[in-house]
Structure formats: structure tokens, C-alpha cells
Amino acid sequence: MHKIIACLKEVFPDCDPATITPDTRLGDVPGWDSMNSINFLMELEAVFSVSLSNATFTAKQQVSDVAELLRGKGIEL
Amino acid sequence: MNISRVRATGSYLPEREVLNQDLKQFPASSLPLIEQKTGIAARRYAGENESTSDLAAQAASTCLRQANLPAEEVQAIILATSSPDRMQPATATRVQSLLGASKAFAFDVNSVCSGGVYGLEIGNSLIQSGVVSNVLVIASEVYSRILNPADFSTYPYFGDGAGAVLLERSEGPAGIIGSILRSDGAGHDVIQVPGGGTMKPYSRMQSPREQYFTMKGKEVYEFAVTRAPEIMRELLASTGLAPECISWVIPHQANVNIINAIAAAVEIPRERFLVNLQRYGNTAGASVFIALDELCRSGEVSSGQIVMLVAFGGGLSWAASAIQF
Numbered sequence: 001m002h003k004i005i006a007c008l009k010e011v012f013p014d015c016d017p018a019t020i021t022p023d024t025r026l027g028d029v030p031g032w033d034s035m036n037s038i039n040f041l042m043e044l045e046a047v048f049s050v051s052l053s054n055a056t057f058t059a060k061q062q063v064s065d066v067a068e069l070l071r072g073k074g075i076e077l
Numbered sequence: 078m079n080i081s082r083v084r085a086t087g088s089y090l091p092e093r094e095v096l097n098q099d100l101k102q103f104p105a106s107s108l109p110l111i112e113q114k115t116g117i118a119a120r121r122y123a124g125e126n127e128s129t130s131d132l133a134a135q136a137a138s139t140c141l142r143q144a145n146l147p148a149e150e151v152q153a154i155i156l157a158t159s160s161p162d163r164m165q166p167a168t169a170t171r172v173q174s175l176l177g178a179s180k181a182f183a184f185d186v187n188s189v190c191s192g193g194v195y196g197l198e199i200g201n202s203l204i205q206s207g208v209v210s211n212v213l214v215i216a217s218e219v220y221s222r223i224l225n226p227a228d229f230s231t232y233p234y235f236g237d238g239a240g241a242v243l244l245e246r247s248e249g250p251a252g253i254i255g256s257i258l259r260s261d262g263a264g265h266d267v268i269q270v271p272g273g274g275t276m277k278p279y280s281r282m283q284s285p286r287e288q289y290f291t292m293k294g295k296e297v298y299e300f301a302v303t304r305a306p307e308i309m310r311e312l313l314a315s316t317g318l319a320p321e322c323i324s325w326v327i328p329h330q331a332n333v334n335i336i337n338a339i340a341a342a343v344e345i346p347r348e349r350f351l352v353n354l355q356r357y358g359n360t361a362g363a364s365v366f367i368a369l370d371e372l373c374r375s376g377e378v379s380s381g382q383i384v385m386l387v388a389f390g391g392g393l394s395w396a397a398s399a400i401q402f
Binding site for chain 2: 033
């Protein structure tokens, strides 16, 4: 999970990693918007060396949904 | 009566057109979002050997040709830019050299996307105060060089381009009726290029990303849809103009959704708002001048009509101007 949080911090510098939990809604991450969600997706692809080309993230999803998506791609967290 | 009238306009868009589908560094599935969220379908990028001053000189040359005014008769050059050639000297001085405007004095104004309207009012003030009888106001930007090509939240929005307006002293009645300039320094970090200045020299940057333009999208949106209608209403009140007197509104070409929200908040019909961002993207401080030149060249603005310019951007800054043609 800490690698996902690190990705969030990289894309959203104003977020405080200490406040991010699996239940955190992506839309509650400071700076989150639909355009930056693409940056987050690209950061995950780079860090986890995985293709997420058809994935999209919405503000209503939680950090745990991101983890589930990555596990579905065979990534161990 | 001493008034500044628009004698001529000009613009220059670099040849290289980049469509949304050409932005192959981003996931293909994300590309439709660009037009959905911003209205932008294409933008122009400066050629490898073109800088901000080159674009500015092209736009200015077109403007001076239209006015049939030799460059050596230009008395002042104001260049609005937030993407200058170099940290110093003023980019306007290279434009002066390229034009051969040897008798002018030249300086830059950096009010980011409000820069064109700021420059126009500064030029108006120079004429009104009797310092000069003509001013070449140019706005030129090459954002393709200050954007992070890997940042989806900024890179697809912007394009390069330049516009120019030649103001000259006139007896009226056509000319600048009134302008309002505003800024709120509390928002100085909402839109910024953090690295490369004295606050964070290149030697102290923690990440290469700090050399690039950043903006807080939600804050910019809220700022724009609040302040732009507010300053438009303030300008109508201060000039005594009724909304129906405004034939055309040229808003800063940031995002079509912002323009729609501004139009919905004022008493001026949406069809009077000019929008060209689908072709050029957001050309920052130059966008208002490029659209003004397109309007003038279209022949759709007739003598006596009033055009309102409204711009908003980094600083935070915002500005509006009413001009009678």
C-alpha cells in the first residue's frame, strides 16, 4: 500500500501521506481532478511496470480500489 | 478629448499543428478527455528555432503592415509574456531589434494570462498621460517550452502564439472606454513555474519537474468563474455601459467550460462570446489578442461596436477592458 501512497504523493504534492488509508476516497486527495487522475494512472504504470491503459479512476473510488486493480494485474502489494 | 484607439491588430500562430491524437505520450483512452474537459482539439507549437520574441515580431509586423506604419515610428513596445526568451533582458528588446523600431522604448509585462489586457491598459495610460502618441502592445507565449510533456493536467491545455495591437492617440470617440486591473497576491502559488528564479534557482531544485509550469486546476476554475463575471459587471458599472451595448466579448481562451460558466453569470448572450480555443488551445497572455485580431480580420466588427476583453490568470490576476471600434 505504501507504494500506492507514494504515487499519490508524487502526483499530488499537497497530500499528506499520513492521512491516506485504504478507505480514502480519491476525490478527497488534495488536488484530485479528472486530468490529474491520468497522471496518477501513468505514475502507477511507471512504478509498478504494468499497463493500465483501459483503466480509469473516479473521485468516488477509494485507495483500496486502486490496490484491487493492481492485484488483479498480478501485482503483489 | 485624448483617447487611445486601436489602429490595427495582428497575430501569428506557428505552423506546426498538434492534434489531441498526436499527444502519444498519454494513454490513448485518456485523449478524448481533453476535448470533453476543455474544448481543445488542437494547438500550435513554435518551431525549434522560434522563441517568444520571434512570434511576437511576426504578430507585430503584421499589425504594423496593416496600419501602414514604419517600425521606426513606433514610440513604445510593451510585450506581455509569461514565457520570456530569457530571465533577462526584457524579451521586448529583442522584438524591438527584430522590428527595427529604433526610436521606441521596450519593456515586458508579466501578468500571465491577464498580460495582454494589462499591457493594453498600461499602453493606454502612456498615451493618456502624454508620454507617447502610439504604443505597440504585443502578447506572445511559447508555453510548449515551459510545460512538462508528461503532465496530463497541463500539457494538453496550452499552445503557442502571439497577438499585437497598435494603440494611437485619437480625438475619439472610438477607443478604449475603460479598463480595470486586479490582482490577489494571496494566490501567488496557484499558478507558477517554481524553479529557475531567485526563490528556487536551478541549482537548488529537488526535482526536474520544478522547472515546469504547474497549476491547481480546481482553484483556477473557481477563481475564474467568480472573478471574471465580477470584473465584467464592475466594468459595465464604471463605464455606464449596459450589457446590451457589448457586441462582442473576448474572454481569455482557457477552457470552454470556464467561458460557458462566465457567460451564464453575466447578462450578455453566450453567442457574443468569441471562442477559438478548439484550434489553438490556451495561448496564455496572447489568447485575447489573437481572438481580437481574428474578429477584426473577419470584418464582423463594425464602426461603433464595443468589444469587451476579459482575462484571468496567474498572480492571481484578472482584468477587463471595453473598446469601441
